[in-house]
Amino acid sequence: MTVRQTPLYETHVKYGGKIVEFGGWLLPVQYAGILEEHKAVREKAGLFDVSHMGEVLVKGPEALAFLQKLVTNDVSRIADTQVQYTPMCYPDGGTVDDLLIYKRSNEEYFLVINAANIEKDWNWMQENSAGFNVELTNLSDQTAELALQGPQAETIISKLTDAPLAKLGYYWFIPQTTVAGKSVMVSRTGYTGEDGFEIYCRPEDAAFLWEKLMEAGKPYGLMPTGLGCRDTLRFEATLPLYGHELSATITPIEAGIGKFVSLDKGEFNGRATLAAQKQNGPHRKIAGFVLTGRGIARADYPVVFEGRRIGTVTTGSYAPTLDKNIGLALVEAEYAKVGGKFDIEIRGKNVPAEVIAKPFYIRGK
Structure with a gap:
């Protein structure tokens, strides 16, 4: 497989990013360190390169x-x-x-x-698309994307644009505006559980915009942030990651995101299965858990109850904001109830865990 670089590859190297291969792309996993970057996004602001999307x-x-x-x-x-x-x-x-x-x-x-x-x-x-009067265009190679996330995000980006960002609601966007003189699309979205913006631009403008944002953000504690803290941030906010909480063998109902499945809109791919799962309850569910023993759960570790495997960890990590070792696991539905107990098999040892409510972290609470 060919490993690809985003338009910001040289910028990441310049800023001291530790580069790793992720999904066929060379991307920074961290700069100063995952914990420090995680804290910056929760308390101030972080800037991510998500041009690989x-x-x-x-x-x-x-x-x-x-x-x-x-x-x-x-x-x-x-x-x-x-x-x-x-x-x-x-x-x-x-x-x-x-x-x-x-x-x-x-x-x-x-x-x-x-x-x-x-x-x-x-x-x-x-x-x-067969049978529909539609035209599809793959714009992936013609689009770069920066994500500015954290409580200071609006203050920082507002230094570089006249766009009415204060009035822009969460999950709304401005189709065309300028940031630092460059033509962009801006949305109030992100994958961290914090307020923030995603900026879509031409690949040739990405490095310029990165530098301008870093400059504007300096007085507000803005840090360059990598994939490592992107994962710990989304995980604390219990946002699913494809290939972990969602996959070809995991339905949205099993993943606990049934509110994004609209059965009353007519026919769509997967409707019959999803309707049955909504009505009868799925056989498996994604459960949140905290380890009550020592250790960190990792993806693919077995979940065990009284010697029998009842599921698999989908994501596990130390959660910096909560200062706990927590995880998500796809388990048999009866074991997903809050307060329930099971074990996580960590390197051959069973470590006790307790099911806790999701999401683990909610901004402002």
Whole structure:
């Protein structure tokens, strides 16, 4: 597999980023350190390169009808310049990906998909577009993306733009504006559990915008942030990660994101399975847990109850904001109740854990 670089690769090297391969891309896992960067995003601000994400433009008279079949959420409910989160499922209810839909008009939507799934998603969308009067364009290589996240994000970006960001609601966007003189699309979105903005720009403008944001953010404690803290931040906020809490064999209902499955909008891929799971309850569920013994749970570790394997850890980590070793696991549904107990097998030893409520972290609480 060819390993790719984002337009900000040289910038990451300049800032001392520790580069790793992630989903076919060379990206910084950390700069100063994961804990320090995590804290900066929770208390001040962090700047992420998310240019590896994929983007697809859906245009045409039947764009809405096509998307209604393709994804589980009800796309007809969003207004122009609003963003919607949604899973996208196979006919058997397994998850192809989870994505964001940016509505520009009834005939034009901008989709943001996960980096590791770009080719798979693109092929799936093309296959499903048969019979619909729509045109799909893969804009992934023509789009760079920066994520400015944290309580100081609005203050920082406002130094570089006249766009009315104070009035921009969460999960809304401005289709075209300028930041530091460059033409961009800006949304109030992110994957950290904090307030923040995602800036979509031309690849050739990405390094310039990065430097301008870092400069503007200096008085406010802005730090460059890597994949490591992106994962600990999203995990504390219990936001699913494709390949962990969602996959071709894990449905959105099992993952606990059934509120993004709209059964009353008509037919869509996976509807029959998801309707049955909503009605009867799934056999498996994603449970949140805290380790009450010593150790850190990691993805793929077995979950055991009285000597029998009842599930698998999907994500596990030390949670810096909570100062606890916590995790998410896909377990048999009866063991997912808050207060329940099971063991995590860590390197051959059973470590006790207790099921706790999700999300683990909510901003402002």
